[in-house]
Amino acid sequence: xxxxxxxxxxxxxxxxxxxxxxxxxxxxxxxxxxxxxxxxxxxxxxxxxxxxxxxxxxxxxxxxxxxxxxxxxxxxxxxxxxxxxxxxxxxxxxxxxxxxxxxxxxxxxxxxxxxxxxxxxxxxxxxxxxxxxxxxxxxxxxxxxxxxxxxxxxxxxxxxxxxxxxxxxxxxxxxxxxxxxxxxxxxxxxxxxxxxxxxxxxxxxxxxxxxx
Numbered sequence: 490x491x492x493x494x495x496x497x498x499x500x501x502x503x504x505x506x507x508x509x510x511x512x513x514x515x516x517x518x519x520x521x522x523x524x525x526x527x528x529x530x531x532x533x534x535x536x537x538x539x540x541x542x543x544x545x546x547x548x549x550x551x552x553x554x555x556x557x558x559x560x561x562x563x564x565x566x567x568x569x570x571x572x573x574x575x576x577x578x579x580x581x582x583x584x585x586x587x588x589x590x591x592x593x594x595x596x597x598x599x600x601x602x603x604x605x606x607x608x609x610x611x612x613x614x615x616x617x618x619x620x621x622x623x624x625x626x627x628x629x630x631x632x633x634x635x636x637x638x639x640x641x642x643x644x645x646x647x648x649x650x651x652x653x654x655x656x657x658x659x660x661x662x663x664x665x666x667x668x669x670x671x672x673x674x675x676x677x678x679x680x681x682x683x684x685x686x687x688x689x690x691x692x693x694x695x696x697x698x699x700x701x
Contacts, residue, residue, distance in 0.1 A: 490566055490579055490596060490644060490651045490691050548572075548621045552662070552672055554614040554655060554679065557607065562690035568601065569655045571619055571662075574631045575601035578640050578654035591692060592646075595639040598654065600631070614679060617672035619662055630667060634658055644692055647699040652680055652687060 550572030558564040568577035578596040580588070588594045621627040637657075642649040659676055662668035684698040 490585070546623050548624060548627055550619045550621070550627065552616045552619050552659070552668060554616055554676060556612040556614070556679075558609075559612055560609065562687070565687050565691055567651045567655050567687075569658050571631065571658070572627065576631070576634060576654075576658060577601055578651045580644075592643050594644050595642070596644050596649065596651065596654070597639050598635060598637050600635060614675075616659070616675050617668060619668045619672075621667060630662070630665070634661065645694045645696075647696050650688055650692065652684060653699065656680060 551570070553570045555568045555570060555575075557566040557568070566577070566579065568575060568579075570576070576598070578598050580594060580596055584594070619627075621630065640649045640654060644650050647653070655676065656673075659668065659673045663670055663673050680698065685695060689695045
């Protein structure tokens with residue numbers, strides 16, 4: 490739920506007889522696929538006649554849940570990847586550590602660094618796929634999510650943390666018919682099972698997830 494915005498990395502050192510380094514940003518693209526299907530023709534025969542051979546291009550993207558630092562509960566963080574867009578709600582390290590009263594902290598929403606690497610590797614859960622009419626529609630949907638800017642409630646309240654952000658992204662995709670309901674349902678299994686535990690460990694409050 491926090492990260493370093495200046496370089497989009499956050500280094501955390503643990504001492505358990507030995508030290509190791511973790512980077513808190515977004516993962517190196519690996520295995521995310523874009524499937525493109527060509528649908529020839531056009532409903533408007535006039536336009537089709539004026540633009541022969543131009544295809545109507547649809548795009549299908551993987552939706553993947555990223556759970557970072559699951560073995561270290563006080564640092565656990567959730568994010569979602571739609572195609573190549575790694576999306577998260579996270580404060581900078583400085584903002585997080587300097588916020589003595591987190592009841593006033595609204596997590597900013599942003600797109601992570603696509604070239605960063607993680608150690609240890611995050612747990613990745615393939616949730617399903619998102620479908621868009623074309624690349625332009627996909628870009629518009631992602632930009633619309635980024636335009637949320639901040640979580641609407643503080644991180645200490647239900648609906649204000651990184652897990653809630655992933656839920657809202659998936660709900661938005663389902664409502665706009667870019668993803669099937671089963672994508673959200675698969676996520677909700679993870680979300681409901683871990684919500685109270687994760688928020689209490691990271692934020693220090695005991696709350697239940699917001700109602701559906």
